[in-house]
Amino acid sequence: MSRQEGRRPRAPQRRDGPAASQRGTPVTPSRHRDLPASRQDGSYPRPQLVRAGWADLCGPWDFAFGAAQDPDTVPTFNRTIEVPFPPESPASGIGDRAYHPVVWYRRTVGPRELDDAGERGPGRRVLLHLGAVDQVADVWVNGHHVGHHEGGQAPFTCDVTAALGPGETHELLVRAQDDPNDVSMPRGKQDWRERPHSIWYHRTTGIWQPVWLETVPAAHVEELALTPDVPAGAVDLELRLSAAAEPDLTVRVRVEHDGELLAEGSARALRRDLRLRLDLARQHDGQQDAELLWSPEHPTLLDVTVEVLRRGRAVDVVRSYTGLRSVGATARRFMLNDRPYFVRSVLEQGYWPQSHLAAPSAAALRREVELIKALGFNAARVHQKAEDPRFLFWADRLGLLVWGETANAYAFDARAVTHLTTEWAALVRRDRSHPCVVTWVPLNESWGVPHAAHDPAQRHYGLALAHLTRALDPTRPVVSNDGWEHTDSDIWTVHDYTPDGATLxxxxxxxxxxxxxxxxxxxxGRRMRLTTEPDRGQPVMLTEFGGVSLAPASDPDAWGYSTARDAADLRARLTEIFDAVNACAPLAGYCYTQLADTGQETNGLLTADREPKLPLGELRAIIAGDDDAPAGPADEDAHPGR
Structure with missing residues (x-):
């Protein structure tokens, strides 16, 4: 990071006119006052900790490129950008894909946004949330520095109450720094070269997930985690309050399903961190306990309401949800709810041509889940990216297993270890309550540990990430390094792009x-395991295979692991490899590469615009191995073809 400690950029001058948000752009508030969290509309940026009011700050902002040599100087704002789309993307209105290591954003927040953010008054706090800013972010309000964050995928929050002051309008300023040549930062599929090549894509700089405001009481729920215990018929709640507990604070929790009260409990808030076990009495009847279990075929969600009470009066109310399900890996099988479950997964890059790593809209995230299910898959491996939590909400609600991954660095050094470890811990904490997330993958194909086979330090790092993940969440399998060179994995995963069915x-x-x-x-040609630990019966999965490209021969940039001449050839190739993999009884699952064409990678089952390359029914029959595969999501208002 190139900034001097303690220095803050001077407040920007108004010489370049009013901020974009002052020029008549309406805000679009969304209310969830009486709606259970499981039935929200998918627009709320933090779907498992929902409050009634919020103000969406996405839309037009003033924008400028800064100088890498002088990152503390605020430039003249001479452009308008559409947040949260990265400036490299067409959807942003900028579309500049050159190297720009420093970018600046500005907008005005007025009474309308503050009213939409929720109730205001004495003792209330105003919080500014940023879903993700790549890579290093600093935030100012009215010239006051209110926040600093490192990590391009994890969310962060700034308490801006003191900086607002008495004025009617308030200036919000965000600076993002992202050195495209820094390979010690977690980059994932973002190319370090100026022009994308091979399997790497255009960069995503700056803000790329929602920015929003909410107001909260001084004593409020800051973090919430829900963990199901299926054998015990219970849900464990972990809660963190915003400040030191007061002697007269109580937390009350209700768990419901379709209006039926399943459990209720309360506890005195004797400290900021509180734990509470909620016993679901209904689940102790072994003849009906499966009725509420979550699975892709029956994605049942339980609604959770949490109230913070002061002397019996609610001062904060949040809504959440959970799903009763267990996952495991034993006896060479992946287990869902203590039953063998064959994982039919697809590699999901989460990348769109018009908006890059940012989703084009909240609706696009729902459609992505619907398309994956309509193709006959029951799982997705989100690849080299921590996906927008709204995608995970739709996976929870519509029923799709997700392997949680993260962007990796390319270098191995002390900075890379520190950056990835810090961000990965934050992401596991962010996503561990989602029932759809069933496996954690901190490393892929030895990215960031290229010499693990020969360097003990790199092996220790991989082991440390696996053990750290289990320490944060002991309930899910962990893959220490997907593809090869496993150190301590709960699933043995293999990457194999041979196009020949007989070889598979x-x-x-x-x-x-x-x-x-x-x-x-x-x-x-890489060692599969870098451990002397005896095999403990881990399941084996083929977690990357296929990658068949279909692209015009005239396109010199089109890339795939093998290439089909036309639709008929694509059909034959897909049938050959899927028939082979489905016939391999020792496998516990697979992940096909990939869902959609991405940049020069033309090996998707769908085009970059999410159009099937073969009729959807044909693809579904090839993938699932029969004509009776589920046609799509288990939700009454789903629309997989739209």
Whole structure:
């Protein structure tokens, strides 16, 4: 990070006119006053901790590129950007894909936004939330520095109450710094070269997830986690309050489903961190306990209401939800609700041509889940990205398993270790309450640990990430390094892009063949395991395969692991490899590469605009292995084809 400690940029001058938000742009508030969290409309940026009012600050902001040599100097704002789309994307209105390591944003917040943010008054706090800013962010309100954050995927919050002052309008300023040549920062699929090549894409700089305001009482819920315990018929709640507990504060929690009260409990807030077990009496009847279990086929959600009470009066009310489900990995099978479950997954880059890593809209996140299910998949591996929480909400509600991953750095050094470890811990905490998330993947294909086979320090790092993940969340399997060079994984995962069905059957069709593979070199010529720990019966999954491209021969930039000449050839190739993988009984699941064309990677089942390359029904039959595969999401108002 290139800034001098303690220095703050001077307040911007008004010489370049009023902020974009003053020029008649309406805000679009959304209310969730009486709506259960499980039935929200998908627009709320933080779907598992919902309050009644909020003000969406997305839309036009003033924008300027800064100088890397002088990042503390506020430039003249001479452009308008559409937040939260990154400036490299067409949707932003900027569309400048050159190197720009420093960018600035400005907008005005007025009475209308503050009213929409919720009730105001003595003792109330005004919070500014930023869903994700890539990579290093600083925030000012009315010239007062209110926040600093490092990490391009995790959310952060600034308490701006003291900075607002008595005025009617308030200036909000955000600076983002993102050095495109810094390979010690978690980059994921963002290209370090100016022009995308191979499997890397255009960069995403600055704000790329929602920015929003809300007002809260001084004593409010700051963090909430819900963990189901299926065998015990209970839900464990972890809650963090905003400040030191007061002697007269109580937390009351209700769990409901379709109006039926399932559990209620309360506890005195004797400290900021509170834990409470909610016993679901209904679940102790073993003849009906499966009725409320969550799965892709039956994505049942339980609504949770949390109240912070002072002497019996509610001072803060938040709504959340959970799903009763258990996951595990044992006896060579992935287990969902203590039953073997074959994982049919697709690699999801979460990248759109018009908006890059940012979703084009909240509705697009729902449609993405619907399309994945309509294709016959029951899972998605979000690749080298921590996806927008609203995607996870739709996966929860419509029923889609998700493997939680993160962007990796490319270098191994002390900075890379610190950056990724810090951000990964924040992301696990952010997403651990989502029932859809069933596996954690902190590293992929030895990115950031390229010499793990020969460098003990890199192996220790991979082991540390796996153990850290289990310490934060012991309820889900962890893959220490997806694809090869596993250190301590709960699932053995393999990447194999051979286009030949017979080769796939030979490699994965018998337990003996798989055992030989795990003990030696994988298809990419890398060691499969970097551990002397005995095999404990982990399931084996083919978590990248396929990658068949369909693109005009005249396109020199089109790229895939193999290439189909036309639709008929694509159909034949897909049928060959899916039939082979589905016939390999020792496999516990797979992940096909990939859902949609992305940049020069033309190996999607869908085009970049999310149009199927073959009729949807044909693809579904090929993928699921039969004509009776589920046609789409289990939700009464779903629209997979729209």
């Amino acid at each position: 059957r030979a490699r994965y069709g018998t337990p003996g063949a798989i055992g030989e593979l795990l003990d030696g070199l994988g298809p990419a």
